Amino acid sequence: MSDFRQAFIEFAIDHNVLSFGEFKTKAGRLSPYFFNAGLFNDGESLHKLGQFYAKAIIAAELPFDMLFGPAYKGIPLVSSIAIALAEMGHNYSFCFNRKEAKDHGEGGVLVGAPLAGRILIVDDVISAGTSVGESVDLIRSSGAIPCGVAIALDRMERGSSQLSAVQEVKKMHDIPVISIVDLSSLINYLQDNSGLIQNLHAVEQYREQYGVA
Numbered sequence: 001m002s003d004f005r006q007a008f009i010e011f012a013i014d015h016n017v018l019s020f021g022e023f024k025t026k027a028g029r030l031s032p033y034f035f036n037a038g039l040f041n042d043g044e045s046l047h048k049l050g051q052f053y054a055k056a057i058i059a060a061e062l063p064f065d066m067l068f069g070p071a072y073k074g075i076p077l078v079s080s081i082a083i084a085l086a087e088m089g090h091n092y093s094f095c096f097n098r099k100e101a102k103d104h105g106e107g108g109v110l111v112g113a114p115l116a117g118r119i120l121i122v123d124d125v126i127s128a129g130t131s132v133g134e135s136v137d138l139i140r141s142s143g144a145i146p147c148g149v150a151i152a153l154d155r156m157e158r159g160s161s162q163l164s165a166v167q168e169v170k171k172m173h174d175i176p177v178i179s180i181v182d183l184s185s186l187i188n189y190l191q192d193n194s195g196l197i198q199n200l201h202a203v204e205q206y207r208e209q210y211g212v213a
Contacts, residue, residue: 004055008152008180009189011052013196015045018186020199026127027159029210032202033186035153037073037124050080053122053150054088056180057081062148065117067094070135077122081150097138115139118147125153126165126177136173148175154182157210164212183207 012018016039023034040049069078075096082094093113100109121135126149136146149169154177159165166177187207190200 002059004052004059005181005185006189008052009186011045011048015039020196020202029157029206032199032206035125035155037152046076046080047084049152050077050082050084051087052180053077053081053152054084054090056178057085057120057150058088058090060148060150060176060178062120062176062178063118064092064120064147066092066113066115066119068115068119068121068135068139069094069096070121070123070131071097071099074121074123074131077124081122097135109138110142115142115144117144119144120147121149123149123151125151125155126169128159129165129169129172132169132173136175146173146175148178150178152180154179156183156207156212158212162212167212183211 009018012035017037018033018035020033023031025031037049040046067078067082069075078094078096082092085092095110095112095115098109098111115138119139121132121139123131126132132149139146151166154164154166156164156166159168161168163171166179169175170177183203187200187203190196190203
């Protein structure tokens with residue numbers, strides 16, 4: 001596992017973003033872990049989060065021209081990622097949308113740079129793929145090209161079909177999905193961490209029951 005991926009898991013645990021126990025998911029499953037990116041809720045943690053996204057994006061070597069963050073969670077994410085990339089010598093414009101169109105001032109639903117070229121969508125996780133689908137439609141209707149999605153965690157578990165939500169997005173929209181970490185990364189981390197290894201069996205069982213390759 002890349003050093004930044006291991007560091008991200010430690011970072012998420014330290015901020016209680018990643019926790020272990022028994023949690024009920026939207027699908028009604030009892031998950032042995034929970035990830036809540038909303039708890040990266042101060043300036044320092046948001047800055048570091050942007051840096052982790054930037055490292056994952058650079059490591060993926062995916063060509064893109066600008067960033068797009070879907071409202072609402074994607075707005076602070078896209079801002080922090082754009083700043084982090086600029087700090088690393090990669091300056092990209094970015095854009096985000098409003099939930100409701102504005103009929104005064106600059107108007108419209110988009111804020112930031114005009115959508116143009118190849119657009120990398122950023123979000124925290126992909127649960128059902130609805131947000132990604134809406135973003136893809138918005139980008140295409142603006143004459144731009146959605147070229148990928150960057151998320152923090154890929155849970156690698158089946159959705160309504162035998163595919164995971166991430167796999168369904170890849171298949172439906174024919175675009176790659178980049179994640180800082182995935183379930184395999186988490187299991188590898190637990191295997192090497194004596195303080196948390198007691199959670200390993202439950203996470204492995206969950207993957208065996210609901211996971212995808």
